[in-house]
Amino acid sequence: MKPLKIVMISSECVPFAKTGGLADVVGALPLTLKKLGHEAIVVLPLYSAINREKFKLESCLAPFGVWMGNCQEWCAVYKTDVAGFTAYFIEFHKYFDRFGYYHDAQLNDYTDNAQRFGFLSQAALQLCKALGFAPDIVHAHDWQAAPAMGYLKDWYGGDPVLGKAAGVLTIHNLSYQGVYPADSIPYLGIGWEHYHPDKYESWGRLNLLKGGIVSADMVSTVSPNYARETKTSELGCGLAPYLNNRGDTYWGILNGVDYGQWTPSSDKYLPAVYSAADLKGKAACKKALQEKFHLEQNPEVPIVGVVSRFAAQKGLDQLAEVIEGIVGDMKVQFAILGSGDKSLERFYGDLPRSFGGRIGTWIGYDEGLSHLIEAGSDFFIMPSIFEPCGLNQLYSLKYGTLPIVRATGGLDDSVVQYDEATGLGTGFKYWDATPSAIYFTVGWAVSTWYDRPAHYKAMQQTAMGQDFSWEKSAAVYVKLYQKALRRGD
Ligand code: ADP
Ligand code: GLC
Numbered sequence: 001m002k003p004l005k006i007v008m009i010s011s012e013c014v015p016f017a018k019t020g021g022l023a024d025v026v027g028a029l030p031l032t033l034k035k036l037g038h039e040a041i042v043v044l045p046l047y048s049a050i051n052r053e054k055f056k057l058e059s060c061l062a063p064f065g066v067w068m069g070n071c072q073e074w075c076a077v078y079k080t081d082v083a084g085f086t087a088y089f090i091e092f093h094k095y096f097d098r099f100g101y102y103h104d105a106q107l108n109d110y111t112d113n114a115q116r117f118g119f120l121s122q123a124a125l126q127l128c129k130a131l132g133f134a135p136d137i138v139h140a141h142d143w144q145a146a147p148a149m150g151y152l153k154d155w156y157g158g159d160p161v162l163g164k165a166a167g168v169l170t171i172h173n174l175s176y177q178g179v180y181p182a183d184s185i186p187y188l189g190i191g192w193e194h195y196h197p198d199k200y201e202s203w204g205r206l207n208l209l210k211g212g213i214v215s216a217d218m219v220s221t222v223s224p225n226y227a228r229e230t231k232t233s234e235l236g237c238g239l240a241p242y243l244n245n246r247g248d249t250y251w252g253i254l255n256g257v258d259y260g261q262w263t264p265s266s267d268k269y270l271p272a273v274y275s276a277a278d279l280k281g282k283a284a285c286k287k288a289l290q291e292k293f294h295l296e297q298n299p300e301v302p303i304v305g306v307v308s309r310f311a312a313q314k315g316l317d318q319l320a321e322v323i324e325g326i327v328g329d330m331k332v333q334f335a336i337l338g339s340g341d342k343s344l345e346r347f348y349g350d351l352p353r354s355f356g357g358r359i360g361t362w363i364g365y366d367e368g369l370s371h372l373i374e375a376g377s378d379f380f381i382m383p384s385i386f387e388p389c390g391l392n393q394l395y396s397l398k399y400g401t402l403p404i405v406r407a408t409g410g411l412d413d414s415v416v417q418y419d420e421a422t423g424l425g426t427g428f429k430y431w432d433a434t435p436s437a438i439y440f441t442v443g444w445a446v447s448t449w450y451d452r453p454a455h456y457k458a459m460q461q462t463a464m465g466q467d468f469s470w471e472k473s474a475a476v477y478v479k480l481y482q483k484a485l486r487r488g489d
Pocket of ligand 2 (some may be wrong): 020021022025172173222255387388389390391
């Protein structure tokens with residue numbers, strides 16, 4: 001098979017810029033594609049928060065003009081190989097020197113997001129031309145890079161560098177579509193003829209993800225179950241008809257885990273490492289977690305971990321309704337790390353005052369603490385209303401921390417329900433998106449810990465032996481790329 005050249009366009013990529021799982025995926029997939037013999041480069045914005053010294057960013061190319069409609073925007077390009085693949089950064093102060101990647105401190109979306117990320121998409125394609133990098137595949141991630149799909153088809157059909165490239169769009173979360181006023185269309189260079197309900201228009205506004213879904217050669221999302229769910233009116237976020245129209249050109253590919261970063265036997269963030277064969281280090285991590293979160297120092301009491309964006313999707317408002325009842329009725333502790341929604345930050349942030357020793361909360365974003373919670377907890381809860389894939393349940397399995405999840409999207413695909421008769425399974429699942437289902441499922445998990453410890457231990461061993469490495473998923477992406485190329489012919 002001929003090695004493929006792929007350019008990935010993304011608004012996030014580990015280790016440079018991360019707010020969620022998108023960054024983990026874009027930081028890991030290129031590395032695995034490389035192992036499989038392909039070449040993938042990544043293009044992302046040079047946000048002011050990215051540490052240029054730490055990541056050894058070097059200027060590359062002379063000042064670089066990007067055509068946006070009829071106007072040319074001048075930017076600079078930097079690159080680095082520290083992540084094991086070449087990452088290119090588009091420096092454009094007007095758009096990327098901001099407090100946040102997508103919104104201000106009050107969580108208000110920047111009003112020029114369509115321009116910002118349309119610019120990123122166009123700059124990435126024009127960068128390929130400037131570098132003489134003729135990709136087989138342009139792989140766009142989420143709405144921020146979706147405009148590249150339309151540009152590829154509508155602008156670059158006959159281009160000597162980009163003309164033969166096929167477009168692949170991966171949807172990490174259908175509920176974020178990049179919907180903005182249509183007045184940016186001339187600047188984006190989209191052309192009013194493409195602004196209609198079957199392409200870029202949704203209810204009188206510009207919908208960047210929809211344009212991408214219609215224009216890409218292949219579309220994917222991040223688990224087979226979410227691919228099915230998004231084709232229904234319940235979870236299709238208004239785009240189900242367009243995803244159904246794609247037939248067998250819309251795939252669900254489960255995310256993998258970068259076990260280089262997420263393995264308890266080599267995790268550099270942990271006070272002690274451990275493996276399935278020797279769990280002593282996990283007990284040390286639990287002790288450290290109880291100390292850090294001011295929980296009662298007691299190895300016998302199970303800890304339920306939470307690491308999450310505080311967003312409606314994650315169901316933490318439902319957990320909020322029952323968490324006080326849970327710690328009142330059951331002998332269990334919670335270690336919670338997250339940020340986002342201000343009222344949830346206040347609610348969870350205040351809990352330790354009333355439930356000291358039983359609930360510990362850290363409001364903020366902290367990579368090291370997220371690893372400590374994965375390792376030191378006994379259970380990990382994800383009460384998601386919907387979850388395209390979810391990565392923390394995959395990390396939890398590897399860390400022998402049994403997931404308690406709502407059976408939705410990738411959570412349902414990756415966690416095997418506990419069977420009380422046999423002791424088989426890797427976690428605890430519930431279906432009804434209700435606070436009482438959370439209460440009872442946590443109760444089920446906690447009673448398993450106390451009353452059926454042999455089952456808990458057996459499940460822990462099974463969980464730690466699960467393999468969600470990127471190799472398998474990347475091989476499916478290669479198939480997707482090949483199909484995209486055949487369609488593009
Ligand atoms: P999503 O992308 O929807 O947020 P995922 O489960 O796919 O959900 O990925 C979340 C990623 O972000 C995980 O790597 C998780 O550890 C990380 N994460 C989320 N919140 C925090 C936080 N407050 N501190 C550190 N890491 C976090
Ligand atoms: C999105 C989804 C999450 C998924 C991640 C990476 O942020 O919410 O479920 O794991 O993207 O694909």
